[in-house]
Amino acid sequence: MLLPKPTLAIVDDHPIVIEGLTKLLMKKEKFDLIGSFTNGMDFIPFLKATPVKIVLLDIVLPGIDGMDLCKEIKSISPTTTVLAFSNHQERSGIMKMLENGASGYVLKDASIDELMFCIEEALNGKITFSKAINDILIQAQLKENRLTKLTKRETEILKLIANGITTPHIAEHLFLSKFTVENHRKNILQKLKAKNMAELISIANQQGLL
Amino acid sequence: MLLPKPTLAIVDDHPIVIEGLTKLLMKKEKFDLIGSFTNGMDFIPFLKATPVKIVLLDIVLPGIDGMDLCKEIKSISPTTTVLAFSNHQERSGIMKMLENGASGYVLKDASIDELMFCIEEALNGKITFSKAINDILIQAQLKENRLTKLTKRETEILKLIANGITTPHIAEHLFLSKFTVENHRKNILQKLKAKNMAELISIANQQGLL
DNA sequence: TAGAATATAGCTGTTTACAGCTATATAAGA
DNA sequence: TCTTATATAGCTGTAAACAGCTATATTCTA
Incomplete structure (x- = not known):
């Protein structure tokens, strides 16, 4: 390959993850892995000295966490693409990362191919998620769209109410106490x-x- | 005109109406007016003896009324076209005539052109009504279509109820007694x-x- | 596995809804 | 003009709804 490969850095507090990622990325030979860090404090000086095209960033980190670090990275080097790479599945964390400038979110149990795909998409300016994350976001979306979330029981009772059935009768019908x-x-x-x-x-x- | 004109008979208990109609129909020269009768008992024998293409039939008649006479006419001579010609504006009477085989209903205050048009439509096998009758039928239809007919006040109150306003508050709002x-x-x-x-x-x- | 959400059950008041009547003045329609 | 429909107002019960709490067992889920 004659074109220079994009430079890539990893920030993850788990050495095992760094190890594994390094090996896998070496095999693919698509990126130039120029640094691995287990915390943000070490990475920031490095970023200031060296141009980094893409950062795989964990959320849980000692000291400054991934969300804040992401913001910091983007302010230091706006052209650097940040891709969240974490086990966190909470919607709030995902959203925070995106708000702070991340270009996507890949769950750690994603396949290497999925990761490669997401990195490329991110480099192309798109916002991407690994499949599992996508599912989480969609489900959250659905829940939110349904402006009101009634439980099964509540929906059941609501329908009976709409049919003019009174509380005592609903209780009878469902074998429940009228208090319930x-x-x-x-x-x-x-x-x-x-x-x-x-x-x-x-x-x-x-x-x-x- | 070389074609034979359709034969026409009038059954109406008002001599004035017969007089007027006769003159108007003569002018138009479109029909062959072969008889006028002020009651059904006189007309039936005539119909049995003479082919009549179209009958202008009043509803209010001495002896047998127009509704029954219509039925009788159709059973004696099914090819005869009966057109109701009356002042009655009640829906029930109109419907009864149609049920008994009439091909339309023209109100007596219709214009001569309206009457001519309706006769021709009836001869062509269509069911026609003068404008005023049409309006009555349409209005009745609308009333019936609106499965439920709430009054203005009721609709007003219904909307308040739907907004969760309770009876006492509705009463206040509309300056009414809660009983009302x-x-x-x-x-x-x-x-x-x-x-x-x-x-x-x-x-x-x-x-x-x- | 701990915490959150769900489903269950209970108690006590107060307020509304509802059923069943009567009655009258006015407006609209046949 | 006469009947019907509408809008108004009233009374008396009973039943249901609603507000405000506590409490516990189960089930989801982060």
Whole structure:
């Protein structure tokens, strides 16, 4: 290959991960691995001295964490592409990384091919995620889209209410105490921010919950 | 005109109407007016003896009324076209005539051109109505289509209910007694056949009343 | 595995809803 | 003009809804 390979650095507090990644990346011969670091404090001076095209960045790090480090990296070298590489699966962490300038998020149990693909996509300016992360984000999206999240039981009871069945009858029908049904009703009212059953059914209809 | 004109008969208990119609029809020279009768008993023997293509038939007649006479005419001579020509504006009478085989219904205050047009349409096998009758039928249709007919007040209150406003507050808002609002609610419940407010709002939503 | 969410059950008031009636004045329609 | 529909107001019960709490067992899930 005549073109110079993109320079790549790893920041991960697990030496084993660094070791494994190094070997795999060597095999592929697509990137020039110019440095591995187990914390952000060591990496920052290096970045200031050396141009780095792409950084694989863990979230959990001793001292400054990945989220903050990402921000720092982008302010020092905006042309550097940061790709989160972590085991963290919380949506909040993922979002924070993206807000701070990361170009994607790859879960550590992703395959090497998946990782290579994501790196290339990131280098092309795209935001990419490994499959597992994608699933998490989509699911979160779905939950959020469903403006209101009623449980199975609540949905069941809501439908009965919409059919004009009263609390005592619902209790009978579902073999529950009337107190239980009443509690479910209270919860539904709260979740949909309704003052009473009439408004509840209105809102439920608007949101297509029936 | 070389073609034989269609034969036409009038059955109407008002001599003035017969007189006027006769003159107008003569002018148009489109039909061969072969007989005028002020009651059905006189007309039936005539019809049995003479082929009549079209009959202008009033509803209010001495002895046998227009609805029954129409049926009789169609059973004696199915090829005879009967066109109701009356002042009656009740939907039930119109429907009865049609059920008994009439090909249309022209109100007596229709213009002569309207009448001529309707006769021709009827001869062509169509069911026609003068404009005023059409309006009556359409309006009746609309009323019936609107599966449920709520009054202005009821609709107003229904919307407030759907917004979660309780009876006492609705009463305040509309400067009414709470008893009045309660009565409106009862009426709405009955009209929409709902057991309670929850079901009411469901049904109202289904019927697009909100 | 610990914490969060869910489903369950309970108690006590107060407020609303609902059923069942009567009644009257006005407006709209046949 | 006469009947029907509408809008108004009233009364009396009973049933249901609602607000505000506590509490526990189970199930999800990070």
